Amino acid sequence: MTNLEKYDKAFIDAFNVAAEDLPNLKYQDIAAWDSVGHMSLMANIEDSFDIMMEVEDIMDFSSYAHGKEILKANYEVDIEG
């Protein structure tokens, strides 16, 4: 699996959303991405990329798009590459 596929799968598994809805997805946009959903998403991402997320990043992780930037900047995980 590519990083993008892993990243998408983390969202799809956590929220049961369609892949085409991901690019514009933001925290609390959908019922599934509430604080409980956020816990699952963070766990999925940590498992997929074998990283430990910092608290600041967990709180900053406000959208699908911004999450990519966080992973690239702070965890050396390049989703688009």
Added chain:
Amino acid sequence: MIFDLGKFAGNTALIAENETLTYEDLKIRSEEISGAAGGRCLIFLFCKNSVASVAGYVGFMNRGIVPLMIDADLDLDLVKNLLQLYRPKYLWLPENLRENYSAYEKIYERDGYNLLATNAETFALNEKLALLMTTSGSTGSPKFVRQSYENILANTKSIVEYLQIGESERSITNLPMNYVYGLSIINTHIFSGGSIVLTEKTLFQKEFWQALKNNSVTNLNGVPYTFEMLQRLRFFRMDLPTLKFITQAGGKLDPETHLKLDRQEIFCNVRRGGGYCANGLSACRKIA
């Protein structure tokens, strides 16, 4: 009357992002809102952690108007089903939901909320009935629990006494008010002259923690899952000097969390052994 607002007139009651209400303000606001609905009837209260929602609730309770508490984000089809089943006289809801109920007449508005008249043929209400709420929070289950005035007062008093909630106590809304324990926080604080910071932000947003710190919140309340989130956020390492106690509804704190609290020597049980009262409430208080 459930809430004696006049007794605490000068105290701060509600702190929202853009405004702060004293008890005097809350009295005026809540009476104005409930006055628009007139006398005893059933009303659907679309809950948010906002001034309009809380002031509406307080006013309805004091005027003998029975709110059926639903999540403002509840699915429209589920709400329509409930409307058919319960036939409320009014809806008190955020303005942005108004378009979903265009057949109903808007008779009043305040703080981003509208009061809509359904003109439905309503049912007679038992005189003891105070409010209706789900036990399951945000699901659309049509089965609502009935709470009497007597029951709410007894519950509120027992928690106030157990947690020693007084005028200096200040909480923050991290649970929805359509959820039993979320509403209990509002009841206990407004009953005793304390204050509540109103926010729609969650534990996973910086703004929540800023609001907690900036407003010197003294207590935090949650459900078991809240504590998993707090662990994830390394709550036990946060510097929150004004926080005096934390509570959890739905049984005892799990042993691991409890151990952590003890080990940090930050919090200890209010009561030795068990430390939870009849409401399934578990509480920890700061030692120092």
